[in-house]
Structures are given as structure tokens and as C-alpha cells.
Amino acid sequence: MPNENLSQAEQKLLEDIATRYEESLVNVRKITKSLPDLVEETPLTKLVHSLRVRTKEPSHLLDKLMRKMIKSKKENTPFSITPDNLFEKVNDLAGMRLLHLHTDQFPEINQLLKDHLEENGYPLLEGPIASTWDDEYKKFFEDHGIETKRSPNFYTSVHYVVGINKRSKYTAEIQVRTLAEELWGEVDHSFNYPHPCGIPACAEQIKVLARVTSSSTRLVDSIFRTRTSLTPQE
Numbered sequence: 686m687p688n689e690n691l692s693q694a695e696q697k698l699l700e701d702i703a704t705r706y707e708e709s710l711v712n713v714r715k716i717t718k719s720l721p722d723l724v725e726e727t728p729l730t731k732l733v734h735s736l737r738v739r740t741k742e743p744s745h746l747l748d749k750l751m752r753k754m755i756k757s758k759k760e761n762t763p764f765s766i767t768p769d770n771l772f773e774k775v776n777d778l779a780g781m782r783l784l785h786l787h788t789d790q791f792p793e794i795n796q797l798l799k800d801h802l803e804e805n806g807y808p809l810l811e812g813p814i815a816s817t818w819d820d821e822y823k824k825f826f827e828d829h830g831i832e833t834k835r836s837p838n839f840y841t842s843v844h845y846v847v848g849i850n851k852r853s854k855y856t857a858e859i860q861v862r863t864l865a866e867e868l869w870g871e872v873d874h875s876f877n878y879p880h881p882c883g884i885p886a887c888a889e890q891i892k893v894l895a896r897v898t899s900s901s902t903r904l905v906d907s908i909f910r911t912r913t914s915l916t917p918q919e
Contacts, residue, residue, distance in 0.1 A: 700747075704768070789910065795829070
């Protein structure tokens with residue numbers, strides 16, 4: 686996938702990184718298959734509606750690295766990824782998303798997940814960090830001690846980076862989000878990954894969908910909070 690913005694040496698580096706990834710795909714896929722074990726037969730099952738796992742396609746990795754390198758050149762910042770440090774620098778080669786129904790479930794999911802990671806020797810390398818564009822949910826996460834960052838892509842999701850064990854160089858990304866946010870994410874992914882679709886009308890509609898998604902999450906939250914407030918306490 687030659688790119689006129691990159692030199693031959695830079696393109697060769699990217700190809701070498703992609704080759705290293707392809708040579709390690711068997712291990713990465715094993716990691717992906719093992720991720721559901723973090724949830725199954727644990728207290729998380731009563732809170733998690735469903736989960737999804739995925740392994741990054743080699744072509745998508747190469748495309749991502751190319752974008753990163755071009756951005757580094759434009760900003761005059763170093764591009765630090767090499768074949769030797771790929772698995773430390775790129776944390777979403779193996780990933781799992783935990784989907785739940787309403788926002789008030791998140792604090793317990795977060796605590797149970799962190800406890801289970803610690804008990805089973807999965808080092809928590811980064812996070813939890815909540816990406817969100819919605820100020821109300823930004824406050825919600827911050828009130829529960831979660832670091833937040835602005836999401837320019839209009840989605841809300843909490844991210845964790847975990848090590849597979851204390852000796853392994855491999856890492857994985859875990860995301861926690863509501864079912865409503867998953868709908869938005871799947872639509873956006875279909876149009877804008879690995880490249881923006883470039884159709885202004887679709888871009889605007891996806892922004893509207895983000896706001897509808899946020900409203901849907903609020904409505905679901907309200908329904909569950911109403912039930913809680915009206916249910917007699919034992």
C-alpha cells in the first residue's frame with residue numbers, strides 16, 4: 686500500500702511491523718479467545734448483557750500505522766513504533782467489549798472487573814479511562830473516580846488496557862459501554878472505519894444518531910431508576 690507521503694525507508698518500516706504482526710497472529714487470536722474467561726462464571730455475568738471479541742486485521746493495522754506515521758511527520762513528532770515494541774505500543778490488537786443495559790451498572794462492573802483482573806494476574810496497564818462527548822456523563826464518570834477524555838467522534842465508552850500476564854509482552858483492550866452506545870458504534874464503524882466515508886450528509890446523520898443514542902441511554906437509565914425508587918426496600 687504505497688503512500689507518496691512516506692519515504693521508501695518509512696514504508697519498509699511499516700511493512701516490517703505488519704509482517705511481525707502477521708507472524709504473531711496465532712498468539713493474538715489465542716488471547717482474543719481467552720478474554721471471555723474474564724467474565725464467564727463470575728459475578729460480572731449478572732451485569733453484562735453480552736460481550737464481543739475481535740482481533741485486528743493485519744491490513745487495518747498497516748492502515749492505522751500509516752496514518753500515525755503521516756500524522757507524526759506533519760506534527761514533527763517521533764514515530765516510536767517498531768517491530769520489537771509493537772505489542773507494547775499498540776494495545777488494541779486483541780479486544781473485548783462488555784455491553785450493559787444502563788449507566789448505573791457501570792460502577793459495580795468497573796470494580797468487579799478490576800478485582801477479577803488483579804486476582805487472576807492480568808496487570809491493569811492503563812485505565813479505566815472514559816471517552817465521552819457528553820458533559821453529563823463526563824460528570825457521572827468523574828464522580829465515580831474515573832479519568833475522562835473528550836471524545837471527538839461522539840461516542841461514550843470506558844477503556845482498559847490489560848497485560849496478559851506479568852511475563853508476556855502482549856496486551857489487550859477491554860471496553861465497557863451500554864447497548865445503546867454499541868448501536869452508534871457499529872453504525873459509525875460501518876461508515877468511518879478505516880477511513881471516513883466522505884459523505885457530508887452521512888456524517889451529519891451520524892452526529893444526530895450520537896445525540897439520539899445519548900437520549901436513549903438517559904431514558905433507559907430513567908426507567909431503571911424509577912423502578913428502583915418505587916420498589917419497596919427489604
